[in-house]
Amino acid sequence: MNRIFEWVDERTGLSGPVRDFLNYPIPKYVHRNFLYTLGGLTLITFMLQAVTGILLAFYYDPSTEEGAYDSVDYINYQLPLGWLIRGLHHYGSSAMVILVSLHMLRTYYFSAYKKPRELNWLTGVLLFFLVLSFGFTGYLLPWDQKGYWATKVGTEIAGSVPLIGSFIMHMMRGGDALGQATLSRFYAGHILLLPASVALLIVIHIFQLRHHGMAPAITTKAQAQSKTFVPFFPHWVLNDTLAGLGLLALLVYMTWANHAPLGFPADPTSNNFVPRPEWYFMFYFQLLKYFPGALEPVATILIPLFLFGSMILLPFVDLSEERRPWRKPVTTLVSIFYIVVIIVFTILGMAAYA
């Protein structure tokens, strides 16, 4: 066994870098805090989405005239364990949105975006944006009512951008109306472009993390543990593995208790269907109601630009040395304000169509 290992290592030279990667010292305050598993959990969910996604691609037919819908229907209701694989992919996508958000909040409240980690925060913001793009492109694929209308509304929002809106909308749809070109584009984006981009960004994200090490501890208790280390493997990896198994169990349970939904087939002429986005876009959908006529671009352009813009600018605006959230009330209160707004409008949106 040892000789085989040495033979391979002599020809690949991999054992050194791999050993360095696995022996990386993790401060004890990180190892002891489960909040630090959120990033690893997001990565585990991404791997789960990749595996279930590849499996689904073996059966899915990306064509509008019943192909897409019927193949998803077949996967969901007839294929052995189809309900499980599609269900894991379905609930996994929501889990990913939640985990990325929590991971970002953890980073935010621990002030881990501050110098010299600004670029790691930026790759994180970009990854967050790509995860939302995954969701948006993903739920069109069954070509059911929900996906069709959410895509119609979503691309119209892009279309309301002044000057270049129409061009963006046509590029997203692959034409004037929603059709085969739209589905093909969303499919290619969802299974090729986005996974490749996300995988590349994750590598950069983790490389940067390793380059800088963990951000300094913010509590005195944690600071006392910042000079003691455990190796990344197996100590830290075991944490992530436990958390990952817990998440997998939860997703399997959710899928088993409630199979992933599939609505009626897309129908451009139905006016009794009430279009609704996925829950994580609901607050925004609700927000769009409050901006009449001429103010529409405020909701469709300025608010998203402001949200993403403030996320991007955060590490370049908050330049103070202070890392403790209770000592920097402005950033803490702003974040709480955003969270409350998102929760309130999500509830309003859900309640309006319950």
Next chain:
Amino acid sequence: MAAPKLPPLPADKGVWDDHAIDRRGFLEAAFGVLAGMGALLVAVPGVRFLVGNSLDVTATKWVELPIKVADLAPGVMAQMSYNADETDEWRAVVQRGIVYVSSPDGGNTFSVLDGTCTHLGCIVQWDQDKNEFVCPCHSGRFTHAGEVISGPPPRRLRQMATKVQDGSLFIEI
């Protein structure tokens, strides 16, 4: 542009070829130009390929509505769907849409409104009791003539061109 000096090689390995190293700046620039050309050669047709036929303007056409002009009752808002043969990429499909037809005088003058909300493209619903259209997405409201009453829609409902042939009503889509 002078390239930064290279660190010396380990003594047991050998030495840098100084003659070749002198040309490093030129070679780097040459690489930049050639690689840039290669990237452009792939990117330009690639982008054109991606745009594809996305920006084509669909020619308007006349479509017959499933109603005879004589059957239009005065003051009734009739919801109708139309079908038109279209080519979606390589596939022949039936394009469908919803319009609202009304005739205040029972068949002499008509109003045909596109049922697509001008806000974000959902299909509006006719509320007979309130005598107005309501969009189920963001609660935009329009009068029976298609004018905006309230909510986010930036424009009135699209009034479609109509013509009558042999007693049948045609609209231009």
